[in-house]
Amino acid sequence: MIIEKAKSYGFCFGVKRAVEIAEESQNAVTLGPLIHNPLEIERLAKNYNVKYVETIEDIDENVKRVIVRTHGIPKDKLQNLKEKNVEIIDATCPFVKKPQEIVEEMSKQGYDIVIFGDKNHPEIQGVMSYSVHNRVYVVLDPKELEGIRLKEHIATVAQTTRKINDYLKITNYLIQNYKEVRVFNTICNATFENQDAVRELAKKADIMIIIGGKNSSNTKQLYNIAKEFCEAYLVESEEELKKEWFEGKKHCGISAGASTPEWLVEKIISRIKELA
Amino acid sequence: MIIEKAKSYGFCFGVKRAVEIAEESQNAVTLGPLIHNPLEIERLAKNYNVKYVETIEDIDENVKRVIVRTHGIPKDKLQNLKEKNVEIIDATCPFVKKPQEIVEEMSKQGYDIVIFGDKNHPEIQGVMSYSVHNRVYVVLDPKELEGIRLKEHIATVAQTTRKINDYLKITNYLIQNYKEVRVFNTICNATFENQDAVRELAKKADIMIIIGGKNSSNTKQLYNIAKEFCEAYLVESEEELKKEWFEGKKHCGISAGASTPEWLVEKIISRIKELA
Ligand code: SF4
Ligand code: SF4
Structure with a gap:
């Protein structure tokens, strides 16, 4: 046979990369669990002494290296980490870095920012933190935009794990109502x-x-x-x-x-x- | 009662403006009929001696002033006009100027250009001529884009008189297939x-x-x-x-x-x- x-199959590119980074970072801690799989978390702890902490406050003096997982983290938390005097090992997935960079650059250029995603998800909390102004709207449905009057120039990104057809509902609404909509398709396939x-x-x-x-x-x-x-x-x-x-x-x-x-x-x- | x-009701902003310009331009000729109304064309000819010619070649030495109508004209024809040594009176509608300017600027920035419209329509022939490169695709249906591999960064405009829902079919196709789509809603309401x-x-x-x-x-x-x-x-x-x-x-x-x-x-x- x-x-x-x-x-x-199995791990995506970003998770594979993060696990390899963890294996090369003995004795580090990850900020939040690296992956949704208890057996793999256990293996990293056993074989590489890579454990995880829930929050930055849980990092004690013995910790020398901290791994940022695929989702990334908000800018202010990254700042907190830097102040901790630990080595920061960035395993943010490049496909998550992308919307972070876009939000930073587009907000600098003065665009209003619309993010299609869940504002409670760590990835989105990271992405939205990169705006240099506060005209950032995180929505899951175009209805949430109806009460708001945005500027005529809008840049939009999507949470990497969303469905394209749901993103199109947002972009269609924006295109119908505003002069310029700069649509970045940041959905990961x-x-x-x-x-x-x-x-x-x-x-x-x-x-x-x-x-x-x-x-x-x-x-x-x-x-x-x-x-x-x-x-x-x-x-x-x-x-x-x-x-x-x-x-x-x-x-x-x-x-x-x-x-x-x-x-x-x-x-x-x-x-x-x-x-x- | x-x-x-x-x-x-009646004339749109652009046509009203063009007729006023014509009334202030006695003895000028318009390049193509100014409006789809024979009575109005007749009135402009009688009261203001503003007649029309079909092409630039029809402009003879007696003509001192030429009116460009609301649709605008291609860049090369504008150049031909300039060489004629006539005063050019530009009645291009500002809502048509906009996509011309966008196509020029976006092509300068290296974007591929997708225009939703009819390539035989004078407005679109004008708009497309403003690209500084030749990666300009004029389409009425997303199917026309299926055989073509564009660059990952695309800017798109629409013919002013098109329906938004048809434009969204184009933008949806582009968003699904490319990384950045810069959608300018140039439809005139x-x-x-x-x-x-x-x-x-x-x-x-x-x-x-x-x-x-x-x-x-x-x-x-x-x-x-x-x-x-x-x-x-x-x-x-x-x-x-x-x-x-x-x-x-x-x-x-x-x-x-x-x-x-x-x-x-x-x-x-x-x-x-x-x-x-
Ligand atoms: S963005 Fe894609 S590749 Fe990166 S971690 Fe998420 S699912 Fe994996
Ligand atoms: S773009 Fe609109 S306002 Fe201008 S001429 Fe056309 S229909 Fe009229």
């Missing part, structure tokens, strides 16, 4: 890449194993796409695999949710090889 | 102003007289809106008015298509006063 991994890859592979395979949390919505989406095309199973660990699934199968496809580490994928593949 | 004119005003007035009136060509689509639209709310008639001249229309009426509303001159409106109002 051929075992083939999807062209894109990592999520879609995993989805496209699972679709492509499931069309050729006769069985698909999707690895990830049963409560993870992005993992469930991968599973739902896979089972449209062939027999598919969602597993959290190798123990769940069953010998009979693979009987008579010729081509087994593998994909994994965005929080599933590579070592878990490898463990599962080894077990499939034993069973098949 | 009260006779009330709609808040906005003159058409909508006349429509909104006719609706507002028709709600209060018990009869509406709409003045304009029976083949003019913008006049017919005004008529269709009016008759949703009250008794309405479309007339081209005062001879068509009938006494019985006004019997028992208290409030007569007046509107006119975009090519209907004010003097015709006044003539019709005088006749209504005689009849009512």
